[in-house]
Amino acid sequence: MSKSNFTRRGLLKTGAVTGAGLALPTYLAAQESYLNAPTGASVTLGFNVPQSGPYADEGADELRAYELAVEHLNGTGADNGMLETFSSKALEGNGILGKEVKYVTGDTQTKSDAARASAKSMIEKDGAIMITGGSSSGVAVAVQALCQEAGVIFMAGLTHSNDTTGKDRKANGFRHFFNSYMSGAALAPVLAANYGTDRKAYHLTADYNWGYTTEEAVRASTEAMGWETVAAVKTPLTQTDFSSYIAPVLQSGADTLVLNHYGGNMVNSLTNAVQFGLRDKQVNGKDFQIVVPLYSRLMAKGAGANVKGIFGSTNWHWSLQDDASKAFVKSFGTKYGFPPSQAAHTCYVQAILYADAVQRAGSFAPCAVVEALEGFEFDGMGNGPTLYRAEDHQCFKDVLVVKGKENPTSEFDLLEIVEVTPMEQVMYAPDHPQMGGADASLGSCNNGA
Amino acid sequence: MLGLGKKDFTLLLIVAVMTLLAPLLLNPFPESSGLAQFNAGYPDLMQRFVIFGIFAIGFNILFGLTGYLSFGHAAFLGVGSYGAMWMMKLVSLNVIPAIIMAIIVAGIFSLAVGYISLRRSGIYFSILTLAFAQMSYALAYSVLTPLTGGETGLQIKSSDTPLFSNVADGDIGRANLFGMDMRASHEVAMGDWLFTFNAGYYIAGVVMLIAFYLSIRIFRSPFGTMLRAVKSNQTRMYYTGLNARPYTLAAFVISGMYAGLAGGLLVAMDTQVGPERMFWTASGEVVLMTILGGAGTLIGPVLGSGAIKYMENILSKINKDILHEWFAFLPAGLDDFIVAIVYPFVGKGWHLTLGLIFMGVVIFLPGGLVQGGQKIGGLFRRKKASDNDSDKSTQSTPAE
Incomplete structure (x- = not known):
């Protein structure tokens, strides 16, 4: 026996429910049109740093910076660090778009395979919406390519090779750190001013x-x-042991030695060069000089007194006296008891910049974030006015030329800033031959779903 | 069945079922529980389980049967990867030619390395293979940069246009099997559980089953017996007029091809290759996997590789915050204390845990995890009638 009673009220009710039901999937679809869209009250970021291997020290410092950044984003820290000085005021200290920031960590081991495995597990298992960190260009290029394929944002940590935003640039990847080209362009005038323009260099x-x-x-x-x-x-x-490489330098008639080394390599080669007495020699009527294109505090510490008076370049140094740097050093120092390294700085800034871009875009969707970051100009992050260039996703900012301090006052006070090379001087065309030429392209951004 | 004894067939069947159901078995904990940290059922790790399983199975054919300890097997894995990568970049994005290329390249390379290294045995053999692997690593890292991409390795780029694959302009080519993307996944949510069935994983899984089947056949063949004879007393073999060299060389090349197959699959699942894949620690890892699982046994290497990859990917991701979350129910002081004790063993300290487990296994279970399983099995079986004497003839022998 069936009984049907169509009433006006009943029909309206059914209609409303059906309408809501039909509307729901489209709403959900709009929400889930990109990979790992955060659904709950929190959003997960992936911090992929070297915790073992040759750059473990830098990785540890990067992780400290990320933890600090998360505190500042969530508004749970002792202060707000560089959020106070940052020129964009979109972030409110209540997470990103109101969602609490959570994070997962992984160990890159400074190996591309391990780094990719770790990043993949963050994306596939933990639902990370953004991957950041790393302390080598090989890893940065590998993880950046992975993030492009998977469809999440990659914010590079410490990576200095031109390739990261040169021939291997990707639409989903961004680099705040400076690069080899900028080091060269920033160093050259300082070297010319100090050592003259007629030197013979040995690399x-x-x-x-x-x-x-x-x-x-x-x-x-x-x-x-x-x-x-x-x-x-x-x-x-x-x-x-670089002795066998240093010995021929003097016979070559060169009067300047350029050490294109990083990390432990640089510590050893510089120590060898100084022990050989290169710096006391006179060649071609000039004092023999040594140059180290990329400096870091951790390296300066390793090389000890040997770095005194040696020129190099660096992305940022804690002794900078602008408000932003001071705020960051204070915030980091209060939490950890010592000043941050340049690796920590660039990672902190990358995390904040990502959060700010999401906030401004109003969405976590990678393509929206890419749009918000491309051509973004900001200030108050420790490097002065900075531009995230749209063509290659490289940050352009002033570059610091530093030299080893003659009279360090503490184990952290090893470098002094010689000159701040203005941004215009280190600028280059996006299709510069050193950057992969005209073939290099970002491709299109990938939302992953 | 399939030319296998009853016991071996059962083993193959069990492995097949486990492989098939891995996405379910490896995700035993509900998503929202704290234990979800221990879930391993996501595509990347499952792929690694089976791929490194293949690598270890191949290594076991050499080490488990002939006793020749190669410390340079990662070189064949790496060479295979580079071969597969170039195949994908130049010829076709289909994974099959890439994998075949990987096996061929690794086979040729291992023939060359084996021909020289096998002139010596024991520690000298190990050192020779180690030297070859380190040499390959150094070459790939710097000298051969145009071919290997150096430190940054090789990836498929938007500028790559393989001969037989149509890639839209500006698009990055994807590894596929006749159009099926390796990364394609089907997710099934059941209550609080989320299971991911990944195309790439099942392809790698099928390849692993084939590799496993072949290894059983080799173990049970007259050839396998010859290899065991090499292990037990090579001198006696020579005295009876047999030349062991061709046998060892064949075993070396076969295991090199297994490594190449694993390397090719790695590229097929994740289109990237870097020189670290050939570093000596990677060679050491496969030795650990085999010994941990049980050298000379059939299933041991697979178990060992699973255990190591699990620790590398799961334990290493447990950080201080997660520990604090787990022990939050404890009083404040005690909580910190427990975290301080546990922390060195997880996160970046996972190597320490691995080392301890490895020591434990070598000291108490020289036959690896397989021997552990047999011991536990024995505890239950002893109560029954001792009718398992017949087992011993077919039972796989632990390492010496």
Whole structure:
């Protein structure tokens, strides 16, 4: 027996429910049109840093910076760090778009495979919407490519090779750190002013990708102002004793040694060079000089007194006296008891910039974030006015030329700032030959779903 | 069945079922519980389980049967990866030619390395293979940069246009099997559980089953017996007029091809290759996997690789915050104390845990995890009638 009673009220009710039901899937679809869209009250970020291997110290410092950034984003920290000085005021200290920031960590081991495995597990298992960190260009390029394929944002940590935003640039990847080209362009005028324009340089270059791009950049910039490159010798990455490479330097008639080395390599090669008495020598009637294109505080610490008076470049240094740097150093120092390294700075800034871009875009969708970051100009993050260039996703800002301090007052006070090279001087065209030329392209952004 | 004894067939069947159901078995904890941290059922890790399983199975054919300890097997994995990568970049994005290329390249390379290294045995053999692997690593890292991409490795780029695959301009080519994307996944939510069935994983899984089947056949063949004879007393073999070299070389090449297959699959699942894949620690890892699981047994290497990859990917991700969350129910002081004790063993300290487990296994279970399983099995079986004497003839022997 069936009984049907169509009433006006009943029909309206059914209609409303059906309407809501029909509307729901489209609403959900709009929400889930990108990978790992945060659904609950929190959003997960992936901090992929080297916790073991040669750059473990830098990785540890990066992680400290990220934890600090998360506190500041969630408004749970002792202060608000650089959020106070940041020119964009979109962030409110209540997470990102009102969602609490949570994070997962992973160990890149400074190996591309391990870094990708770790990033993949963050994306596939933990639902991370953004991956950041790393302390080597090999890892940065590998993880950046992965994030492009998977459809999440990658905010590079410490990576200095031109390739990251040069020939291997990707639409979903962004780099705040400076690069080899900028180091060369910033150093050259300072070197010319201090050492003259008629020097003969001898390069020792770490035999891998970063070494090549750095050598190329420094050679191009110094040769442009009149230096001559006598020889460029590649040294194996695993080399620990550089005596056999240093000995021929004096016979070559060169009066300047450029060490395109990083990390432990640089510590060893510089120590060897100084022990050989290179710096006390006179060649061609000039004092022999040594140059280290990329400096970091952790390296300066390793090389000890040998760094005194040696020029190099760096992305940021804690002794900068602008409000933003002071706020960051204070915030970091209060929490951890010592000043942050440049790796910590760039990672902190990357996390904040990502959060701000999401907030401004009003969405976590990678393509929306890319749009918000491209061509974004900001200030108050410790490097002065900065531009995130749309063509290659590289940050353009002033570059610091530093030298080893003659009279350090503490184990952190090892470098002094010689000059701040203005942004215009380190600017280059997006299709610069050192950056992969006209072939390099970002491709299109990937939302992942 | 399939030319296998009853016991071996059962083993193959069990492995097949486990492989098939891995997405369910590896995700035993509900998503919202704290234990979800221990779930391993996501595509990338499952793929690694089976791929490194293949690698270890192949290594076991050499080490488990002939006793020759190669410390350079990662070189074949790496060479295979580079071969597969170039195949994808130049010829076709289909994974099958890439994998075949990986096996061929690794086979040729292992023939060359094996021909030289097998002139010596024991520690000298190990050192020779280690030297070859380190040499390949150094070459890939710097000297051969145009071919290997150096430190940054090789990836498929938007500028790559493989001969037989149509990639739209500006698009990045994807590895596929006749159009099926390796990354395609089907997610099934059941209550609070989320299971991911991934295309790439099942393809790798099928390949692993084939590799496993072949390894059983090799173990049970006259050839396998010959290899065991090499292990037990090579001198005696020579005295009886047999030349062991061709056998060891064949075993070396077969296991090199297994490594190449694993390397090719790695590229097929995740289109990227870097020189670290050939670093000596990677070679050491496969030795650990095999010994941890049980050298000379059939299933041991697979178990060992699973255990190591699990720890590398799951334990290493437990950080201080997660520990604090777990122990939050404890009083404030005690909570910190427990975290301080546990923390060195997880997160970046996962190597420490691995080391302890490895020591434990080597000291108490020289036959690896398989021996552990047999011991536990024995505890239950002893109560029954001792009718398992017949087992011993077919039972796989633990390492010496």
